[in-house]
Amino acid sequence: EVKLVESGGGLVQPGRSLKLSCAVSGFSFNDYWMGWVRQAPGKGLEWIGEINQDSRTINYTPSLKDKFTISRDNAQNTLYLQMSKLGSEDTAIYYCARLQWAGMDAWGQGASVTVSS
Amino acid sequence: DIQLTQSPSSMSASLGDRVRLNCQSSQGIGKYLSWYQHKPGKPPKPMIYYATNLADGVPSRFSGSRSGSDYSLTISSLKSEDTAIYYCLQFDEYPPTFGSGTKLEIK
Helix, strand or coil: CCEEEEECCEEECCCCCEEEEEEEECCCHHHCCEEEEEECCCCCEEEEEEECCCCCCEEECHHHCCCEEEEEECCCCEEEEEECCCCHHHCEEEEEEEEECCEEEEECCCEEEEECC | CCCEEEECCEEEECCCCCEEEEEEECCCCCCCEEEEEECCCCCCEEEEECCCEECCCCCCCEEEEEECCEEEEEECCCCHHHCEEEEEEECCCCCCEECCCEEEEEC
């Protein structure tokens, strides 16, 4: 069974950093591109970025490029999202997902991040 | 960035109805469009990829079509469990962009 499980979410103060993890199982992690998507309260889905199998190619939505860093550890079957200088606009559910067929064919349950003092 | 315009933004239909959800791209994206069903408290569920291909486990009452830059997700006979927000996603040009969603409810 393909499983993606995010962790590391929670309440964080404005201006601080937070790192999310996405542990995967049930498939060969190092064969796939992986990505992150978020959904702010009452809003639609927003693409954050993606990373290829060997971490040599990492792309970000331009408006988020300076705030987020995507990485992966293939030995640990884990994807990461480092978020910095967080603001209230970053309050959202963050999803990790497996990329396939020009889309995302498997998703985690999501990690909730709330930025508030 | 490529804009995806979904219509209608919301709709309600009766059980058994044929329902068509639309997604129009601001420029050509070929087959690189997928559809996702999103229910509250759950992650998005892939429904259609490459504009017309049914994702694994998706009931055959769902189908995807394309005419130029216009894409549709059709439900042939609406069931109660189809209540959700449906999003389209283009992956032809970077950055990938989602439509704003269509909220589908049962009358």
